[in-house]
Amino acid sequence: MPESTIIYTHTDEAPALATYSFLPVIEAYAAQAGVAVETRDISLSGRIVSQFADRLPADQQIPDALAELGELAQQPEANIIKLPNISASVPQLKAAIAELQQQGFDLPAYPEDPQTDDERDVRARYDKVKGSAVNPVLREGNSDRRAPASVKKYVQSNPHSMGVWSSDSRTQVATMGADDFRANEKSVVIEADTTLRVELVGDDGATTVLREEIPVLAGEVVDATAMNVAALREFLTAQIARAKADDVLFSVHLKATMMKVSDPIIFGHVVRAFFPKTFAAFGDVLAGAGLSPNDGLGGILAGLDGLDQAAEIKASFDAELAEGPKLAHVDSDHGITNLHVPSDVIVDASMPAMIRTSGHMWGPDGEEADTLAVIPDSSYAGVYQAVIDDCRENGAFDPSTMGTVPNVGLMAQKAEEYGSHDKTFEIPTTGTVRVVDASGEVLLEQAVEQGDVWRACQTKDIPIRDWVKLAVSRARATGDPTIFWLDEGRAHDANLIAKVNAYLPEHTASIEGGDDLDIRIMSPIEATKLSIERIRRGENTISVTGNVLRDYNTDLFPILELGTSAKMLSIVPLINGGGLFETGAGGSAPKHVQQLVKENYLRWDSLGEFLALAVSFEHMATTTDNARAQVLADTLDRATGTFLDENRSPGRKLGTTDNRGSHFYLALYWAQELAQQSDDAELATSFGELAEKLAGEEDTIVAELLAVQGKPADIGGYFRPDVDKATAVMRPSQTLMDALAILP
Structure with a gap:
């Protein structure tokens, strides 16, 4: 070339x-x-x-x-x-x-x-x-995403529409907070180059190798976690009842595209939870026809033709739709619900759009309504709740005056959750999943039940060092407060905090005035609160985040600031x-x-x-x-x-x-x-x-x-x-x- x-x-x-x-x-x-x-x-x-x-x-x-x-x-x-x-x-x-x-x-x-x-x-x-x-x-490489000055200037002079928020809005985020990926996470820093094996030791003593060999490098952060499916089902059933009682739309927000193993499984559990009678009566028939709730309600309905009980199954779905809470819709005119296709409602785009639209989604009647936004894993759900709480108290943001929240994102070399697909498993039997190094030492282990979703994630040390360097360079270039969104109460983040504290002096000491840069570490919820407080004053705050929060923040703030994330400048050095x-x-x-x-x-x-x-x-x-x-x-x-x-x-x-x-x-x-x-x-x-x-x-x-x-x-x-x-x-x-x- x-x-x-x-x-x-x-x-x-x-x-x-x-x-x-x-x-x-x-x-x-x-x-x-x-x-x-x-x-x-x-x-x-x-x-x-x-x-x-x-x-x-x-x-x-x-x-x-x-x-x-x-x-x-x-x-x-x-x-x-x-x-x-x-x-x-x-x-x-x-x-x-x-x-x-x-x-x-x-x-x-x-x-x-x-x-x-x-x-x-x-x-x-x-x-x-x-x-x-x-x-x-x-x-x-890691990500540098920000609103170009020309775009920001244009939007401030030509602000996009924003929905009006009411102080009595009933829109909320629902999340597990226990027995989920965040709560169950364990993390270790690898001491020397080695290979890891992932194995499931069943309660019957049988060992199944889930992943034979994962090369890892010295300094790499390796995490393991699991979502307890029994707890997930209990949570989903409660939220469906809550949406019905509160007379709000029920919606679920996942990322079945990027999290291509775990989130379709979770989506399938949501579909099952919304239609419990139908799956109790016809679950085996649907499974026998190759119709999986993981593919969404739309795929099931489209595949009913040719089944002897097609009419009966369709009637059962319709009855439970009528009995349950009103479902948020992707396309009310054509009856496409939030549960039709797992890739139709992507959390990083759907949640900001909801917040921009008065906290509303579209209901089956084609009208906007308050919504219970279900985000099962609690790792980042609190970010959206913090923004919703702020809008309920202070009203919608004003694009003509609001500041900006650019992002420095840790994404190089398949960092964190987005590189976990080949290390994510639906557990076939109750037992313990272990991560074992080449010497046979067990580095991480977790008790799991049949059907639980277990995953391991990797974050190499070189990308982390580069991420810290990029954050310092943006802090220096702008003079804006620069915040690492890391939660010391989360296992993975605790290891990253230790690395950030070690690597920051290497970069701040090498630049003139480096000690005067405003660089902080805050939990995602507290970082959100500070950032939106500042953007309401027209001030800018750089968010420095992991890979998933990079994805979320670079839709959340641009959609509020610019009307779309498509107008962001996205550079990956x-x-x-x-x-x-x-x-x-x-x-x-x-x-x-x-x-x-x-x-x-x-x-x-x-x-x-x-x-x-x-x-x-x-x-x-x-x-x-x-x-x-x-x-x-x-x-x-x-x-x-x-x-x-x-x-x-x-x-x-x-x-x-x-x-x-x-x-x-x-x-x-x-x-x-x-x-x-x-x-x-x-x-x-x-x-x-x-x-x-x-x-x-x-x-x-x-x-x-x-x-x-x-x-x-x-x-x-x-x-x-x-x-x-x-x-x-x-x-x-x-x-x-x-x-x-x-x-x-």
């Missing part, structure tokens, strides 16, 4: 469609700085097909781009722009497989209960691509010197695709791509001494400011600028900035001609873009669009394509 190369990832849904439109602009402009732009397919469909290359003909084979980029992320020349991708739940994975089969890919079905060696092999391949398959591979630049969240991407197919209008906002591209060019300039890349970065940043000031983001309805139109205006403003810059006369001349042509053809280009709206669009597939069809749909202005071609 040439030294001056940007890898632009091809992902899924709306971001992938937007790439078809924006990529010609990126390629044309980057070429003027001698920067090549290459794409890599890390979409869900691409990941699936790449796993079965040995079973497919040569013309259908796709290289394993994710593995390639995982290796590149460890190299100093890495410069990767990563767009949002599908973190597939099992229902999404099955849907993608079905579409690929319809497109002619001879792929095996997803085996729910593999019995043969071949089925186990197929299942293992599919397990590699579901859930958070992408992020742990690419994130070879890779440990070995490269750069990974992420473009924001993709939670709304499915709805955008549906709208495009229905009426050829793509509402996806590519602002995150613009922000990531600018810092990618800046990184390129720094690491390769490419002055023109810096010019592109500086002018793109100014063009993005103009883009915001001129309100060129996609509108909300037909007849307004959509994603494709926003790309045209960004290209126009960027060309104008390049034409006016004085650092490179040759660039100024080239882009002066382009700027003049784009401005002169504005009416024609806009007319061509608007002309296609209002009619269905055929892109040839949801998970794997047809390249030619998607290209034609997303590049409807030949005038724009011709204009870009005039660049030398």
